[in-house]
Amino acid sequence: MPKFTLDGNEIEFKPGETIIEAAKKVGVDIPHFCWHPSLSVSGNCRVCLVEIEKMPKLAIACSTTASEGMVVHSQSEKTLSARNAVMEFLLINHPLDCPICDEAGECKLQDYAYQHSKGESRFTEEKVHKDKRVPLGPNVMFDGERCISCSRCIRFADEITKTGELTFVQRGDRVTIVTFPGKEFDNAYSLNVTDICPVGALTNRDFRFKARVWDMSATKTICSGCARGCNIEVWVRNNEILRLTPSQNDAVNSFWMCDYGRLETFKQVHSNERINGVYMKREGQDVKVSWDEAYANAASELKHLNKDQIAVIASASSTCEDNFMLAKFAKSVLSTKHVDYIPHVVPGSGDDLLIREDKSPNAFGTELAGVHPAAGGLNRDAILDGVKKGTIKALIVVDEDLAAMSPEMETALAKLDVLIAVSTHHNRTTALANIIFPSATYAEKNGTWVNFQGRIQRIRPAVTTLEADRTLDNLAQSRLDKFGTEYDRWGRSVKLDARPVWKIFAGLSTAFGNKMKYTTAEDVLIDMGKSIDAFKKLDYEKIGEQGVQLELSAKVKA
Amino acid sequence: MAEKKRLKDLTVWQKAYIPEIAKGLALTLKTMFKPKFTMEYPEVKFLPPSSYRGRPVLVEEAGGEERCVACGLCARVCPALAIEVQAAETEREKERYPERFEINMLRCIFCGFCEEVCPEEAIVMSKDYEMVFNNREDAIYGKDKLLVSVSQLQDRINFLRSHK
Amino acid sequence: MLIDFILIPLVKILIIVVLMLLTVSYSVYFERKISAWAQNRIGPNRVGPAGIFQPFADVFKLLFKEDIVPKVANKPLHTLAPILALFVAFTTYAVIPIGPPVEIFGKMINLAVVDVNSGVLLVLALTSLGVYAITFSGWSSGSKYSLLGGVRSSAQMISYEISMGFSVAGVLIFAESLRPSDIISSQSGWMWNAVLQPIGFLTFLTASFAETNRLPFDLPEAEPELVGGYHTEYSSMKFAGFFLAEYANMIIASAMIVMLYLGGWQVPYIETLGLSAGLQASLQIAAFFVKIGALLFFFIWVRWSIPRFRYDQLMDLGWKVMFPLSLLNLVWAAILAMIMN
Numbered sequence A: 001m002p003k004f005t006l007d008g009n010e011i012e013f014k015p016g017e018t019i020i021e022a023a024k025k026v027g028v029d030i031p032h033f034c035w036h037p038s039l040s041v042s043g044n045c046r047v048c049l050v051e052i053e054k055m056p057k058l059a060i061a062c063s064t065t066a067s068e069g070m071v072v073h074s075q076s077e078k079t080l081s082a083r084n085a086v087m088e089f090l091l092i093n094h095p096l097d098c099p100i101c102d103e104a105g106e107c108k109l110q111d112y113a114y115q116h117s118k119g120e121s122r123f124t125e126e127k128v129h130k131d132k133r134v135p136l137g138p139n140v141m142f143d144g145e146r147c148i149s150c151s152r153c154i155r156f157a158d159e160i161t162k163t164g165e166l167t168f169v170q171r172g173d174r175v176t177i178v179t180f181p182g183k184e185f186d187n188a189y190s191l192n193v194t195d196i197c198p199v200g201a202l203t204n205r206d207f208r209f210k211a212r213v214w215d216m217s218a219t220k221t222i223c224s225g226c227a228r229g230c231n232i233e234v235w236v237r238n239n240e241i242l243r244l245t246p247s248q249n250d251a252v253n254s255f256w257m258c259d260y261g262r263l264e265t266f267k268q269v270h271s272n273e274r275i276n277g278v279y280m281k282r283e284g285q286d287v288k289v290s291w292d293e294a295y296a297n298a299a300s301e302l303k304h305l306n307k308d309q310i311a312v313i314a315s316a317s318s319t320c321e322d323n324f325m326l327a328k329f330a331k332s333v334l335s336t337k338h339v340d341y342i343p344h345v346v347p348g349s350g351d352d353l354l355i356r357e358d359k360s361p362n363a364f365g366t367e368l369a370g371v372h373p374a375a376g377g378l379n380r381d382a383i384l385d386g387v388k389k390g391t392i393k394a395l396i397v398v399d400e401d402l403a404a405m406s407p408e409m410e411t412a413l414a415k416l417d418v419l420i421a422v423s424t425h426h427n428r429t430t431a432l433a434n435i436i437f438p439s440a441t442y443a444e445k446n447g448t449w450v451n452f453q454g455r456i457q458r459i460r461p462a463v464t465t466l467e468a469d470r471t472l473d474n475l476a477q478s479r480l481d482k483f484g485t486e487y488d489r490w491g492r493s494v495k496l497d498a499r500p501v502w503k504i505f506a507g508l509s510t511a512f513g514n515k516m517k518y519t520t521a522e523d524v525l526i527d528m529g530k531s532i533d534a535f536k537k538l539d540y541e542k543i544g545e546q547g548v549q550l551e552l553s554a555k556v557k558a
Numbered sequence B: 001m002a003e004k005k006r007l008k009d010l011t012v013w014q015k016a017y018i019p020e021i022a023k024g025l026a027l028t029l030k031t032m033f034k035p036k037f038t039m040e041y042p043e044v045k046f047l048p049p050s051s052y053r054g055r056p057v058l059v060e061e062a063g064g065e066e067r068c069v070a071c072g073l074c075a076r077v078c079p080a081l082a083i084e085v086q087a088a089e090t091e092r093e094k095e096r097y098p099e100r101f102e103i104n105m106l107r108c109i110f111c112g113f114c115e116e117v118c119p120e121e122a123i124v125m126s127k128d129y130e131m132v133f134n135n136r137e138d139a140i141y142g143k144d145k146l147l148v149s150v151s152q153l154q155d156r157i158n159f160l161r162s163h164k
Numbered sequence C: 001m002l003i004d005f006i007l008i009p010l011v012k013i014l015i016i017v018v019l020m021l022l023t024v025s026y027s028v029y030f031e032r033k034i035s036a037w038a039q040n041r042i043g044p045n046r047v048g049p050a051g052i053f054q055p056f057a058d059v060f061k062l063l064f065k066e067d068i069v070p071k072v073a074n075k076p077l078h079t080l081a082p083i084l085a086l087f088v089a090f091t092t093y094a095v096i097p098i099g100p101p102v103e104i105f106g107k108m109i110n111l112a113v114v115d116v117n118s119g120v121l122l123v124l125a126l127t128s129l130g131v132y133a134i135t136f137s138g139w140s141s142g143s144k145y146s147l148l149g150g151v152r153s154s155a156q157m158i159s160y161e162i163s164m165g166f167s168v169a170g171v172l173i174f175a176e177s178l179r180p181s182d183i184i185s186s187q188s189g190w191m192w193n194a195v196l197q198p199i200g201f202l203t204f205l206t207a208s209f210a211e212t213n214r215l216p217f218d219l220p221e222a223e224p225e226l227v228g229g230y231h232t233e234y235s236s237m238k239f240a241g242f243f244l245a246e247y248a249n250m251i252i253a254s255a256m257i258v259m260l261y262l263g264g265w266q267v268p269y270i271e272t273l274g275l276s277a278g279l280q281a282s283l284q285i286a287a288f289f290v291k292i293g294a295l296l297f298f299f300i301w302v303r304w305s306i307p308r309f310r311y312d313q314l315m316d317l318g319w320k321v322m323f324p325l326s327l328l329n330l331v332w333a334a335i336l337a338m339i340m341n
């Protein structure tokens, strides 16, 4: 491989790579605003100017391709003074309203101002005033004064979503961003510009002013919106999710996520409909009971039923661990053959960027984990038919609102001898259930999901439930989490009494007299690897931050 | 008086200790008849100088609005984690305002860091040192107790400006 | 008979106890006042005029406090300790005469509860019993601070009792008796022992400071290192017990000093004034209290002037200075007695 010298170190590069790319690979971050690894090079912010020997002038690192034997200085006096000058220019008209700017704390302009600015402006004239608070679309708010005209947002709309709603208008210091007349910036990925905007010019209207970045903790996990499984970060303060942002995974979602996933998937975690504690139906009333009581009750009701009359419906939103445990419980403890899950595919809803038609995050993983009817068992349609006909007398359903499917179904469910609902939220099915077990959402548990490509990825808890502890269970902690006490209002966050599905089934199994010796979700995964080839030799460390592509046999692939 | 002496530097007279004791006793005896400096608090109140750091308060503009823009810097810098700010959007020119601003007076150590860091001169240390509460909840002061009109705080603001 | 053996002692005891309690409370009050004055402050002035009811307020406050006993404490001993401390402090007072024998309603009444012939020994014995109170409290509290305080105080008290004993021996040589009233009458005129044996007076005075655990010798409760020393784990009335005992001990020590070295209730040459017997007796009683008061003031004054010794300094002083000095005094007293005879 060819080499060039950067700040006295020889570094290798691939032919055609720019200096900034090659430097990034070895961990040297050359300051930049307008350059973005997955957007075209625009070269307008000029902050990446570097000194290259034998070149008459400084060159921008983002568009200069590296060549053999080049000698680049990214920290030389000349480079630094150029950087200072660029920063001074950028700040001339910048409003510096960091105190009210949501970007503060994760703002590139702020960071570089700390590193490369004088701390004072020589500009005493009136700054240019532009429009602030301009809604570009339903989700994105634009602040003209803060914009440094890097054009990242325009390039995003042009190159990534290919919708091209945005453009510059005016010239010189009056330049600003608008949408084309009659257009709104409302594509399915619009909020990604708030992430790539290096300053606080574009903000998320949903998150605006909710919290400071430094008050939140960020947990890397997976979006639950569809089978893509975009890598995301969950931002939590006071045990409450405030926003989601995408995190880079080139094999899955690159830098992006869709607006639906970003805005709609986390609010249900804190909805008022969440089930808190175990309930049992007594004389038509839902009564709160202890876990052990509910387990014992469920066991005694299921025990005297014929095993062919019992069916289990799993959820494709549960983790592989959850579903493995469910299948194990159904097949070896209940010895029923009728196990299946209900897919949620919305035909025509997908696109060729990220969004998939399959709206469940773990349909693939659910099947891999063994959720399918055993030989001779009923499949999903047959189970539902059986419920309607009355051949199925007992049903365990996880996170599916079967009653909402049709009025007919609802009456059929009401007629069941035993209906056990494992659910995150109250819904029409839980209203009919004899026993309701509260399950933890994806933001409250450890586990793995397998996306549509067959890539296994980890979800991690960001919100604590009653049985978890932020410190002891290694959840991400913000400063307030670390030092708060129960006497501080912010220390008294809401904690629900809910458990991951696998724990609920382990508990049920114990009530049947079959003790399952798992203490963590990882134990379940490791055990899965012993019986299911696809999960062979996997553990959480191996899956890591970016996930692992499962080795699937030809049979499974088909 | 000020210089330090080792045992070996002392004279025999000093080593005998008793005369030194007598000197000490004489000093305290003399002091007993000197004028007293005690301020008899509830009747006589201490009027702090403008350099005094009493409880932190929020500056209320003449129009009845707070200056604070809920930037959260005070909450971040507070070494005692006494401050909690919840921002929200307003129609005013400064888009952001504190929907909730609470200082836990049991946590506050009156260090004045919040005042120092505030970019808006919106939180200042007042001269108020009389804080009484009967339970932990009452010790959390909300905006109702924290907002003090700017005219009452002029002293401190002038002091801060003169020491920039 | 009944009157002589029961009624009169009972009345005496009652008077002494009331007197004692009042003095104790007011020595606390004056302690606070004097410390305030020495520090340019005013001191307690809220309860009653000039704060004179402060001691009662203090007692009420302590009475209403919760009595906390540590879980690991040895409960009987923990309770016994303050009782013992108080008992010792108050009993000692029985043998100290506050004035010459007076005639009331035709009866000669001795102004001490009992005038035993071994009074001085009794006092010495009882005060050294006081160390048990402190050791018990230190040991039974189940706290390292208390234990260290207790250990320190026993070592300290034993060390200083020796020089104290030798100093007293000097006095006894002159009085040729252990009976308090004899010791007092042996110091008629200006023949006070403080004048005759200044070294003995000094060693005894210093030893009394150490015996009462008063600054500069209050190592058993040195708050910077030991929190509160032996009474760290005490609260409410039990704490008050120790507190009162400390002041009662201070009064005993003052009374002892007055009795042994400052001529007791005697006022030099008062007989030459030719006053009536009653007036003379009253003046003498008053003189006794004035002397005690002055000594109490001295105790308090010293506390607020002199810093605490380090423990090794305390031991050095006790064994290497006080002990030889008291021996020296004994020799001096012997020689003096020989010459004077």
Ligand code: SF4
Pocket (backbone or CB within 6 Å): A094, A095, A096, A097, A098, A099, A101, A102, A103, A104, A105, A107, A108, A109, A110, A146, A198, A199, A200, A201
């Ligand atoms: S964009 Fe950055 S520098 Fe500008 S106001 Fe916002 S945080 Fe401050």
Ligand code: SF4
Pocket (backbone or CB within 6 Å): A146, A147, A148, A149, A150, A151, A152, A153, A154, A177, A196, A197, A198, A199, A201, A202
């Ligand atoms: S809005 Fe942001 S991303 Fe768009 S040009 Fe301005 S600074 Fe760049």
Ligand code: SF4
Pocket (backbone or CB within 6 Å): A099, B067, B068, B069, B070, B071, B072, B073, B074, B075, B085, B114, B117, B118, B119, B120, B121, B122, B123
């Ligand atoms: S630092 Fe000032 S402006 Fe910012 S939140 Fe605190 S008081 Fe408000």
Ligand code: SF4
Pocket (backbone or CB within 6 Å): B056, B074, B077, B078, B079, B080, B081, B082, B083, B103, B107, B108, B109, B110, B111, B112, B113, B114, B115
């Ligand atoms: S004075 Fe100090 S401790 Fe008190 S609120 Fe301000 S920063 Fe926090």
